[in-house]
Amino acid sequence: MVALSQERGVFLMEAFWTRFLPVYTQVGDWLGRGLIGRVRAIQSSFCFSVPYDPDSRLFSAALAGGSLLDIGIYNLAMTRWVLESALGACPEPLRLGVEGVLAPTGVDQRVTATIVFPDGVLAQFVCAFDCVADNSLRIFGDAGCISVPQKFWEATQAVLSPRDGAPQTVDAPFRCNGFEYEIEEVIRCVRSGWTQSPRMPHSETLANLAALDEFRRQLGVRYPFE
Numbered sequence: 001m002v003a004l005s006q007e008r009g010v011f012l013m014e015a016f017w018t019r020f021l022p023v024y025t026q027v028g029d030w031l032g033r034g035l036i037g038r039v040r041a042i043q044s045s046f047c048f049s050v051p052y053d054p055d056s057r058l059f060s061a062a063l064a065g066g067s068l069l070d071i072g073i074y075n076l077a078m079t080r081w082v083l084e085s086a087l088g089a090c091p092e093p094l095r096l097g098v099e100g101v102l103a104p105t106g107v108d109q110r111v112t113a114t115i116v117f118p119d120g121v122l123a124q125f126v127c128a129f130d131c132v133a134d135n136s137l138r139i140f141g142d143a144g145c146i147s148v149p150q151k152f153w154e155a156t157q158a159v160l161s162p163r164d165g166a167p168q169t170v171d172a173p174f175r176c177n178g179f180e181y182e183i184e185e186v187i188r189c190v191r192s193g194w195t196q197s198p199r200m201p202h203s204e205t206l207a208n209l210a211a212l213d214e215f216r217r218q219l220g221v222r223y224p225f226e
Contacts, residue, residue: 042140096215144162
């Protein structure tokens with residue numbers, strides 16, 4: 001799809017709505033200004049418990065099921081966004097590690113992943129269909145931390161806790177349902193005649209997919225159509 005977009009000169013963007021939410025504009029500003037110092041570690045969780053159903057899209061291998069592709073992409077993509085916001089660009093990871101529990105259909109039911117980035121930055125996340133978590137995103141720096149406390153993928157609140165100073169909470173409710181912000185970005189890009197968004201470029205989508213493919217390779221998850 002990326003190659004065809006570039007060949008035809010047609011706009012293409014992954015609809016990753018979380019990147020465009022107002023609360024992350026504020027979090028990105030905090031990171032860019034270095035208000036928590038150098039980012040040292042990132043943690044996130046995205047878990048919910050549902051009954052096992054081999055025919056559902058969550059568990060069916062024929063439908064590319066599994067927690068990584070369904071919800072883990074949010075953990076991974078926002079981890080990379082944090083470093084992009086703090087450093088100007090997300091560095092390529094040095095190592096990717098993963099452990100998981102597979103469902104009877106062979107897809108990943110629960111996954112914990114670790115990513116080692118240059119300069120000793122460590123990221124960890126868990127995504128699962130068989131447990132409950134706080135579903136938060138936490139960013140640890142050498143001068144403070146930032147937390148997005150609940151449902152980070154659709155967040156409207158973030159907390160900045162500097163090492164020296166009182167915590168600062170920002171509330172950023174949606175104007176509508178949260179999807180309006182990515183829609184506005186597409187409108188902006190199409191009117192500008194661009195083939196991709198500078199805020200969600202093709203290269204970032206491909207980097208996320210490469211990491212997900214490597215995680216699945218390590219877990220031994222392979223779909224029947226691959």
